[in-house]
Amino acid sequence: MRQRLVVIGNGMAGARTVEEILARGGDFAITMFGDEPYGNYNRIMLSNVLAGVEDESGIFLNDLSWYADNGITLHTGTRIERIDRFARMVYATDGTATPYDKLIIATGSRAFVPPIPGLHRPGRGYHQGVFAFRTLDDTRAMIRYAKEHERAVVIGGGLLGLEAARGLQNHLPHVTLIHAAGHLMNAQLNEVAGETLRATIERKLGIEVVVSAQTTEILGKHAVTGVRLADGRVIGCDVVVVAAGIRANAEMAAASGLVVERGIVVDDQMRAQDEDDIYAVGECAQHRGETYGLVAPLWDQAKVLADHLTGVNPFAEYHGSQVATKLKVAGVDVASMGLKEPERDDDESLTFTEPGKGVYKNVIIRDGRLVGATMVGDVKKVAFLMQAFDRGLALPEERAELMFDLGGPAGEVKVEDMPDDEQVCNCNGVSKGAICSTVQSGCKTVSGVMDKTRAGKGCGTCKPIVQRIVEWAAGGEVEEDPAASYYVPGIPMPKPELMNAIRLHDLRSVSSVFATLGGEEDAKSKMGLASLLKMMWGGDYVDERDARFINDRVHANIQRDGTFSVVPQMKGGVTTPAQLRRIAEVAEKHEVPMVKLTGGQRIDLLGIPKEKLPEVWADLDMPSGYAYGKSFRTVKTCVGSDFCRFGVGDSTALGIALEERYQGIEGPGKMKLAVTGCPRNCAEAYVKDLGVVAIDGGKWEIYVGGAAGAHIRKGDLLTTVDSADEVMVLTGRFLQYYRENANWLERTYAFVPRIGIDRVREIVVDDKDGIAAGLDAAMEASVAAYRDPWKDRDQPATPGQFRTSLPLTVLPQVPVRA
Amino acid sequence: MRAIGTVDEIPPGEGRTFAVDGQMIAVFRLRDGSLRATQAVCPHKGGPLADGQIDRKQVLCPLHLNAWDLTTGCSLSGQPDLAVYPVHADDNKIILGDA
Ligand SMILES: Cc1cc2nc3c(=O)[nH]c(=O)nc-3n(C[C@H](O)[C@H](O)[C@H](O)COP(=O)(O)OP(=O)(O)OC[C@H]3O[C@@H](n4cnc5c(N)ncnc54)[C@H](O)[C@@H]3O)c2cc1C
Ligand code: SF4
Ligand code: SF4
Ligand code: FES
Numbered sequence A: 001m002r003q004r005l006v007v008i009g010n011g012m013a014g015a016r017t018v019e020e021i022l023a024r025g026g027d028f029a030i031t032m033f034g035d036e037p038y039g040n041y042n043r044i045m046l047s048n049v050l051a052g053v054e055d056e057s058g059i060f061l062n063d064l065s066w067y068a069d070n071g072i073t074l075h076t077g078t079r080i081e082r083i084d085r086f087a088r089m090v091y092a093t094d095g096t097a098t099p100y101d102k103l104i105i106a107t108g109s110r111a112f113v114p115p116i117p118g119l120h121r122p123g124r125g126y127h128q129g130v131f132a133f134r135t136l137d138d139t140r141a142m143i144r145y146a147k148e149h150e151r152a153v154v155i156g157g158g159l160l161g162l163e164a165a166r167g168l169q170n171h172l173p174h175v176t177l178i179h180a181a182g183h184l185m186n187a188q189l190n191e192v193a194g195e196t197l198r199a200t201i202e203r204k205l206g207i208e209v210v211v212s213a214q215t216t217e218i219l220g221k222h223a224v225t226g227v228r229l230a231d232g233r234v235i236g237c238d239v240v241v242v243a244a245g246i247r248a249n250a251e252m253a254a255a256s257g258l259v260v261e262r263g264i265v266v267d268d269q270m271r272a273q274d275e276d277d278i279y280a281v282g283e284c285a286q287h288r289g290e291t292y293g294l295v296a297p298l299w300d301q302a303k304v305l306a307d308h309l310t311g312v313n314p315f316a317e318y319h320g321s322q323v324a325t326k327l328k329v330a331g332v333d334v335a336s337m338g339l340k341e342p343e344r345d346d347d348e349s350l351t352f353t354e355p356g357k358g359v360y361k362n363v364i365i366r367d368g369r370l371v372g373a374t375m376v377g378d379v380k381k382v383a384f385l386m387q388a389f390d391r392g393l394a395l396p397e398e399r400a401e402l403m404f405d406l407g408g409p410a411g412e413v414k415v416e417d418m419p420d421d422e423q424v425c426n427c428n429g430v431s432k433g434a435i436c437s438t439v440q441s442g443c444k445t446v447s448g449v450m451d452k453t454r455a456g457k458g459c460g461t462c463k464p465i466v467q468r469i470v471e472w473a474a475g476g477e478v479e480e481d482p483a484a485s486y487y488v489p490g491i492p493m494p495k496p497e498l499m500n501a502i503r504l505h506d507l508r509s510v511s512s513v514f515a516t517l518g519g520e521e522d523a524k525s526k527m528g529l530a531s532l533l534k535m536m537w538g539g540d541y542v543d544e545r546d547a548r549f550i551n552d553r554v555h556a557n558i559q560r561d562g563t564f565s566v567v568p569q570m571k572g573g574v575t576t577p578a579q580l581r582r583i584a585e586v587a588e589k590h591e592v593p594m595v596k597l598t599g600g601q602r603i604d605l606l607g608i609p610k611e612k613l614p615e616v617w618a619d620l621d622m623p624s625g626y627a628y629g630k631s632f633r634t635v636k637t638c639v640g641s642d643f644c645r646f647g648v649g650d651s652t653a654l655g656i657a658l659e660e661r662y663q664g665i666e667g668p669g670k671m672k673l674a675v676t677g678c679p680r681n682c683a684e685a686y687v688k689d690l691g692v693v694a695i696d697g698g699k700w701e702i703y704v705g706g707a708a709g710a711h712i713r714k715g716d717l718l719t720t721v722d723s724a725d726e727v728m729v730l731t732g733r734f735l736q737y738y739r740e741n742a743n744w745l746e747r748t749y750a751f752v753p754r755i756g757i758d759r760v761r762e763i764v765v766d767d768k769d770g771i772a773a774g775l776d777a778a779m780e781a782s783v784a785a786y787r788d789p790w791k792d793r794d795q796p797a798t799p800g801q802f803r804t805s806l807p808l809t810v811l812p813q814v815p816v817r818a
Numbered sequence B: 001m002r003a004i005g006t007v008d009e010i011p012p013g014e015g016r017t018f019a020v021d022g023q024m025i026a027v028f029r030l031r032d033g034s035l036r037a038t039q040a041v042c043p044h045k046g047g048p049l050a051d052g053q054i055d056r057k058q059v060l061c062p063l064h065l066n067a068w069d070l071t072t073g074c075s076l077s078g079q080p081d082l083a084v085y086p087v088h089a090d091d092n093k094i095i096l097g098d099a
Helices: A012-023 A043-051 A064-069 A136-147 A159-168 A191-205 A251-255 A295-310 A382-391 A432-440 A446-453 A463-473 A495-505 A510-518 A523-540 A550-554 A577-589 A610-620 A651-662 A724-741 A748-755 A757-764 A772-784 A789-793
Strands: A003-008 A028-033 A060-062 A073-075 A080-084 A089-092 A097-099 A102-105 A109-111 A130-132 A151-155 A174-178 A208-210 A215-219 A226-229 A234-236 A239-242 A246-248 A264-266 A278-280 A285-287 A324-329 A332-338 A348-354 A359-366 A369-376 A423-425 A564-566 A594-597 A603-608 A632-637 A671-676 A690-695 A699-704 A716-721 B002-006 B015-020 B023-029 B035-039 B058-060 B067-069 B087-090 B093-096
Touching (some): A003 A012, A012 A028, A012 A295, A043 A159, A136 A159, A151 A159, A159 A239, A191 A332, A191 A359, A191 A369, A369 A382, A423 A463, A432 A446, A495 A510, A495 A724, A523 B058, A577 A603, A577 A610, A632 A651, A651 A671, A671 A724, A699 A724, A724 A748, A757 A772, B002 B015
Parallel strands (some): A003 A028, A003 A102, A028 A073, A130 A239, A151 A174, A671 A690
Antiparallel strands (some): A080 A089, A324 A332, A332 A369, A348 A359, A359 A369, A594 A603, A690 A699, B002 B093, B058 B067, B087 B093
């Protein structure tokens, strides 16, 4: 019978150990218990989730299907309360008992909460407004609460406290950090380095830092209102986050009779003291007197334990980890290793400070070897220093080279000079050798290597070096990741190939594409395929409504509460009193909760329930403004030469003409245009997908590939033409070229640099490839096939097209503004 | 077991919401003809799941494109799971409850 392996704790160490065991072909019947209700996620990334730079869904390392696929029985939300070492059973709080042959304890740690009066409510856990920062649930709760409040105090100025403080700034305006020690990150940094960090954080981020401050009381009756410090000061706040350190989750092990000090005591094979079949890994383990609070050591432990348990190397031993850290703390680069301060009289210590820039560097040398280094604000040399520290390399005669790049372009270690066992990814413990052997085994894409080895999948700072190693190891044979070039994820073909196949097989509907080319229907690919087929076949496209995104099914933009926004066409941003009156009447009649001007010079009616859309359109009786699709959106214009004293071209007329012609044309992404009457650029034409600028002498400049959304880019000058007619033609030709060649959701700001503006010009302006006439004809066909979707209103396209999908609650939920 | 509506109220490949005893249930008609039923409101931020896009396995919420397995209700993107309900078609009737 297969041996039964039970793992308590489904966090980073537990799941990683199981992965390592599977990778070694370990043959166990595996059962895992985790008291969080999820699969394993990257706890490090909670900082990013709090800071709003990472979506929750992006942090999962093993989703539930991973457990199923590997035959692992996972009990989420299940806490183990006792181990019976003699009967070899674990008991969960839900009353179940599970037998084991081998047991791994990976219960991690929890936030240490100092005994400050007022932190807890008797019988109710934390006081209202008090949070720890350890789990996804903590993070969610903190975000939810912080959003509705104003001032936060973070207790603790270590790594976690700093990350919490930075993240909270994303949700509320005032953050104060209170730290008991004399300087920040006192476990890793000396006083001057900590002080440099403090100055940067206060100045750049606007977080107020109070050091040498003991918190003595949390104030507030029903909810937190402030904290009191030992010197009597009171800092008002409505959120308190406790990040005062961590404690190993070892009570359950201790109560079950295992030897526990600060963690579960283990030997060099991660075996619990005096036990034959019980092991511990991760933050809950204490090895040679050390407990660790960072992930890198856990990976080493997981490997040793897997080697040992699977018999790949029964004598594998863990000897502890050198903790050299390179972190981005609250947006500031910090690295530290070894000593923080010289210890002996003859230790050499070199320090460089540039307080204005928030830079501090210090290295400590003993007998010609590096024994400590600290860098704040500039960590360019850290790769070299880590190497020197780990291996005791001889140091350069010119000591300053340890801190600066003197001459030469270097700045980064040369890939070929790195030893094979050097750790590249410090989050996931991946060495240069591991990356190289993955490449040698045939995986020659950067993303493929990252998936296989997990290098670069932690905090992400090592991605550039991973890329360089892959390139170097592949000897110039790096392959593009094929999936990265697919037009949509569900059909394994780049766009040109896909278009050929569609033509070859005469595929006119999305379902026929799946049936013929893809195998399985894929929800994530439907919208992209619908757009492509519509572009290719125009009126002959077989429209399956389920392939459309909801916005395109009902021709309006879905809002956060499930209502829709309705934007009538307003060509070039020009309107009339009659149109305004009509809009006003409709807004009144339907009690539209919010009427708002959009960035594209139109009027937006927000908060319209789905079932009311046809009626609203009928009452408006105006064409759709397409504010919802991956399509041609608007042409923003300035008043131009008719009224403006600077104007040198009639930007308004040209803008209206462009919008009239290209309205509603679908594409791989949105197309936002602008025409401006002189280079003063009042209509922001330099930052549009296509922008037209009138210049003196009756000429027009055409810019393409600009953007001013989440991504900002000035467009590239495509060409300068002499007439508005030429602008019309080249606009259509460029847009068609983009429609045919861009990947799904690839905006022009990515597309134009990918192709290169010179190449775009060759094709669109100079017609080097002889396809201009074809592009023009294809665009003409699309223009001719245009039909205002709001005419759909009388005859619903499908049963219940406008039937409400919500609400449970009474609509509208958006605030009504007077 | 009870009939809550007719199959032809739902176009193939789409979903519609039905009110059942004051509860809202999203019923999806897969392109292979079979039906699936889940809670109507997205557990993430309350999006209308029946307005989402589906294939034979999953539904994507229209608001932030999180994905759930239509049959088990399990989240495929790290969200809480969905409640799912047994549902089948009897002729043109949508029958909620075990067969
Ligand atoms: C916000 C944040 C940011 C961080 N940033 C970094 C960083 O930048 N770099 C770095 O190196 N490290 C960082 N860390 C530390 C890193 O996340 C931890 O070192 C790592 O997660 C420890 O892994 P583990 O498996 O030992 O513990 P965990 O990941 O905590 O996993 C333990 C799991 O066991 C469960 N459990 C506990 N007791 C029981 C029980 N009795 N029964 C069932 N289940 C149980 C817990 O709920 C938990 O899910 C950060 C931590 C946090 C919280
Ligand atoms: S861009 Fe030039 S023409 Fe247009 S409004 Fe501004 S100044 Fe006048
Ligand atoms: S910037 Fe755009 S996406 Fe963000 S909240 Fe405003 S309207 Fe919504
Ligand atoms: S509301 Fe459904 S994914 Fe966000």
